[in-house]
Amino acid sequence: MLLAVDIGNTHIVIGVFKNEKLLSHWRLSSNITRTEDESFLVVKLLFDQINITPRDISGVVISSVVPNFTNVYRLLSIKYFNTRPIIISSDLKLGIKIKYDNPKAVGADRLCNAVATYRKYGGPSIVVDFGTATTFDVISKKGEYLGGVIAPGIETAGGELHRRAAQLPKIELKFPKNIIGKNTIESMQAGILYGALDAMEGIIKRIETELGSKAKLIATGGYSKLMCMESKLKLNCEPSLVLEGAKLIYELNR
Template sequence: MLLTIDAGNTNTVFALIDGEDIVEQWRISTGDQRTVDEYMVWISHLMALHDRKPEAVTGAIIASVVPQMLWPLTQLCKKYFHCDPLIVGAPEVKLGVDVDVKNPQEVGADRLVNAVAADALYGGPVAVVDFGTATTFDIVGKNGAYLGGVICPGINLSLHALHQAAAKLPRIAVAPPTSDRVTGKSTLEAMQAGIFWGYVGMIEGITARLKKEHGADMKVLATGGLAPVFAGHTDAIDAVAGDLTLQGLRLIYERNQ
């Protein structure tokens, strides 16, 4: 089985993939203070709960946007799973797609992995909207090349900033509206409407401009934890691809064998 690790700014996702099937998936908050042994205690307990054995892992691949996470995660793979992991972004690791931007090393590993999966599974032109710590829009062209994208503040960052900067505004959770009414009748409703419909407007506005640049036939995929919430309230999103990053890691691993 293949062990995939996607280390984001907020959460790190570990998954076991057998062939093309994601058989297990676990999430932990990203923290650079954990030791290699602490990671193994955590993941070995989860594997045991699902009757999975560490020796079943035959390969590993890591994508990280947090540089200080690479060393402990690499050592985890070497010490406990007895394999040298592929690192997305390392010069020797082939993506299988061209990266047509000014400085390819600046592009987050997760964004490149999403582009690989979107091209292979859906075909270009395609835009990937990833609802993570930042909300990103990434473009794959007709020829499969990664063409760049758009980076916006993530919805939880916006909520935090609103709460921190305005003394009388409470901390709220992201929640889908109970109706299509935009006007809030209370402070809480007004904040929820502003955040939710504001992000819907951003998605629709940016994807419309991207389609004008790259062709009206461009597909729009959504991924990330909040993707299903927003996809149900706008026609700008064509499909939700929740496992896009994990499938991209699988594809990159296979291309480097």
């Protein structure tokens, strides 16, 4: 079995693959103060839910945008799974060509998204990842990673409004019934969620104009299901795309 770990700024997603199937996955809060021993105890509890043991794991792959936590899971892999993990970077075999000015500057999660998207959908394609940042990544018909867009994430926007404006509360991030809010919470929900939705649709339209063609559209990340339900665009919702891309990259480099 393969353990795939997606380490983000806000959450860590852990998945277990058996052959081609994602058996299960879990979303945890990122806690950079955890040691490799503490992190393993969490992983072990998750394994207990699906009746597997550390001995069942034959490989580990890590996609991380948090360097300090990368090392925690690297040490965890060596100590408890007796294997050196593959850590995603542009230096690995990816199956796509990176046409970014500095390939090393492309985040591991974006690489995983691009690899999985091209394998599943081909190109041209646009994958939108709703995380701490909302990222748009563009893959050509030839399998070239062309670059993309980085925008503030939905939770980031909501958190900053609450943090910077004394009278604006922390709110549940869901679409309100109407765009015209009748109270502060509804008004904030409308601004944050419809703002993110319209930004996504507008940016996709601009990218397609620059490409000169329509693209296959893929959404992933924590708010992807919500956006897929609300958008008028034909979005393919792939909530586990980073894990799937990490698995594909692992297979190319083991």
